[in-house]
Amino acid sequence: MTLRLTRRGLIGGGGALLLSGCDRLSEAPAAKSLMQRAEGLTMRSQRWLMGDALAREFAEADMSPVFRANGSTSVDDAAYRAHAAQGFARWALVVDGLVKRPLVLPLAALKAMPQRRQITRHDCVEGWSAIGQWQGPQLAQVLAMAGLLPAARYAVFHCADRIGGAPYYESIDLIDAFHPQTILAWQMNGHPLPLEHGAPLRLRVERQLGYKQAKYVMRIELVASLASLFGGKGGYWEDAGDYAWYAGI
Amino acid sequence: MDPAAASLAPPRRAYRHRWPTRVWHWANLIVVTIMLMSGLMILNAHPRLYWGHYGANADHAWLVIGGGRFPALPGWMTIPSYYSLSAARIWHFAFAWLLVPLLIGYLLWSLLGGHLRRDLWLSRDERRASALWHDLREHAALRFPKGEAALRYNLLQKLLYGLVLLVLLPLMVASGLAMAPAMDAAWPWLVDLLGGRQSARSLHFIAAMGLVSFTLIHLLAVLLAGPWNHVRAMLTGWFAVPQENGT
Numbered sequence: 001m002t003l004r005l006t007r008r009g010l011i012g013g014g015g016a017l018l019l020s021g022c023d024r025l026s027e028a029p030a031a032k033s034l035m036q037r038a039e040g041l042t043m044r045s046q047r048w049l050m051g052d053a054l055a056r057e058f059a060e061a062d063m064s065p066v067f068r069a070n071g072s073t074s075v076d077d078a079a080y081r082a083h084a085a086q087g088f089a090r091w092a093l094v095v096d097g098l099v100k101r102p103l104v105l106p107l108a109a110l111k112a113m114p115q116r117r118q119i120t121r122h123d124c125v126e127g128w129s130a131i132g133q134w135q136g137p138q139l140a141q142v143l144a145m146a147g148l149l150p151a152a153r154y155a156v157f158h159c160a161d162r163i164g165g166a167p168y169y170e171s172i173d174l175i176d177a178f179h180p181q182t183i184l185a186w187q188m189n190g191h192p193l194p195l196e197h198g199a200p201l202r203l204r205v206e207r208q209l210g211y212k213q214a215k216y217v218m219r220i221e222l223v224a225s226l227a228s229l230f231g232g233k234g235g236y237w238e239d240a241g242d243y244a245w246y247a248g249i
Numbered sequence: 250m251d252p253a254a255a256s257l258a259p260p261r262r263a264y265r266h267r268w269p270t271r272v273w274h275w276a277n278l279i280v281v282t283i284m285l286m287s288g289l290m291i292l293n294a295h296p297r298l299y300w301g302h303y304g305a306n307a308d309h310a311w312l313v314i315g316g317g318r319f320p321a322l323p324g325w326m327t328i329p330s331y332y333s334l335s336a337a338r339i340w341h342f343a344f345a346w347l348l349v350p351l352l353i354g355y356l357l358w359s360l361l362g363g364h365l366r367r368d369l370w371l372s373r374d375e376r377r378a379s380a381l382w383h384d385l386r387e388h389a390a391l392r393f394p395k396g397e398a399a400l401r402y403n404l405l406q407k408l409l410y411g412l413v414l415l416v417l418l419p420l421m422v423a424s425g426l427a428m429a430p431a432m433d434a435a436w437p438w439l440v441d442l443l444g445g446r447q448s449a450r451s452l453h454f455i456a457a458m459g460l461v462s463f464t465l466i467h468l469l470a471v472l473l474a475g476p477w478n479h480v481r482a483m484l485t486g487w488f489a490v491p492q493e494n495g496t
């Protein structure tokens with residue numbers, strides 16, 4: 001009996017030690033950055049395995065009856081609200097930074113460009129998935145209009161929404177920026193993008209998780225490095241919560 | 250030798266586990282424990298499971314864990330013990346890079362080194378329902394093999410170890426990869442094989458619960474069959490052979 005109690009005590013004590021040890025390691029910068037090195041390994045492996053492969057595309061019959069809206073579902077900004085009230089008729093996307101020709105593209109100009117329509121699966125980092133149809137010009141076409149300067153390495157998406165006062169932003173490298181399925185969607189399931197899904201424009205970068213699919217995109221900035229932007233990790237969730245910049249898993 | 254002298258003789262010791270088995274066993278125990286606990290934290294972020302390609306709150310879930318509590322799972326089960334999806338993901342994917350090489354290495358050694366054929370493969374006699382029934386009854390009566398028979402894995406051991414090594418752990422890895430959007434682009438056949446992304450997520454959970462169930466059965470069996478001898482054998486390789494008469 002004594003032995004049993006001791007053993008149980010040992011197991012319980014060991015478990016508590018493991019738990020508090022893991023919590024402390026989660027917060028220790030050295031342990032965390034060692035473990036985060038796996039993220040680079042994951043990115044290089046996945047890029048090597050998939051090459052230019054397309055994300056899976058579905059038929060209309062496969063679409064989710066309800067597409068869950070997550071993250072910001074509205075924008076508390078006077079200028080944005082004024083644009084929304086006008087149906088974004090006077091709104092325009094700004095493309096600047098390391099480009100030869102900075103652009104101001106009204107929604108009508110984006111709609112007039114060659115369009116790509118795709119039915120894809122949106123995988124949230126939380127675990128759920130929804131299948132929806134997206135339409136808009138390829139980001140590659142917009143970047144070609146602007147013309148990249150040789151130093152440009154990343155496309156940064158500045159958004160109208162804020163979470164806890166901090167502006168939402170996201171970034172992708174040129175491999176994803178020039179992927180054929182990377183589009184600036186203004187249409188979802190055959191209708192103009194609803195407010196809760198990021199009207200008037202959201203990024204679709206189909207081989208990564210949901211938090212990379214920036215909503216309410218106002219401006220695309222081409223940069224050489226992500227270090228000087230906001231928290232320096234290339235995105236709102238990357239800065240705020242240690243989420244991986246490359247979200248292929 | 251008269252029976253009295255035999256029972257006084259020191260128990261025969263036999264070399265039971267080669268070093269790759271011992272190293273893999275303990276390394277895998279640590280890695281799988283961390284992956285399980287960080288995985289349960291990831292599950293906290295959306296404790297609903299679905300079949301098919303898609304699934305979210307408005308869709309039918311075949312399992313809802315925690316009955317709407319947040320977090321759905323208690324802190325002692327998860328890494329970290331406080332709610333953090335991002336920290337759990339850092340743990341989970343860092344240790345996945347240990348789990349996979351360990352598993353591939355041990356599978357290759359088992360295949361090429363004869364462990365699979367010699368120790369885990371079922372003999373012709375064992376591939377019978379009567380053999381399984383007999384072994385189940387022996388276990389239920391807590392009659393564990395003695396003498397030479399104790400040096401071989403019995404039928405239930407072979408089935409359970411084979412299930413873990415050849416089915417559950419490979420399924421954990423395959424279903425984990427199938428949940429990655431980039432892997433769906435790279436290897437769509439894998440996602441199709443598992444029935445879609447949300448099916449893969451469900452199978453990931455079911456296989457994990459299979460591993461938990463195995464571990465509980467395994468722990469119970471070790472406790473009943475002589476914990477010190479079995480743990481020492483898995484640490485040093487040397488096993489004290491239980492004598493035919495008495496202990």
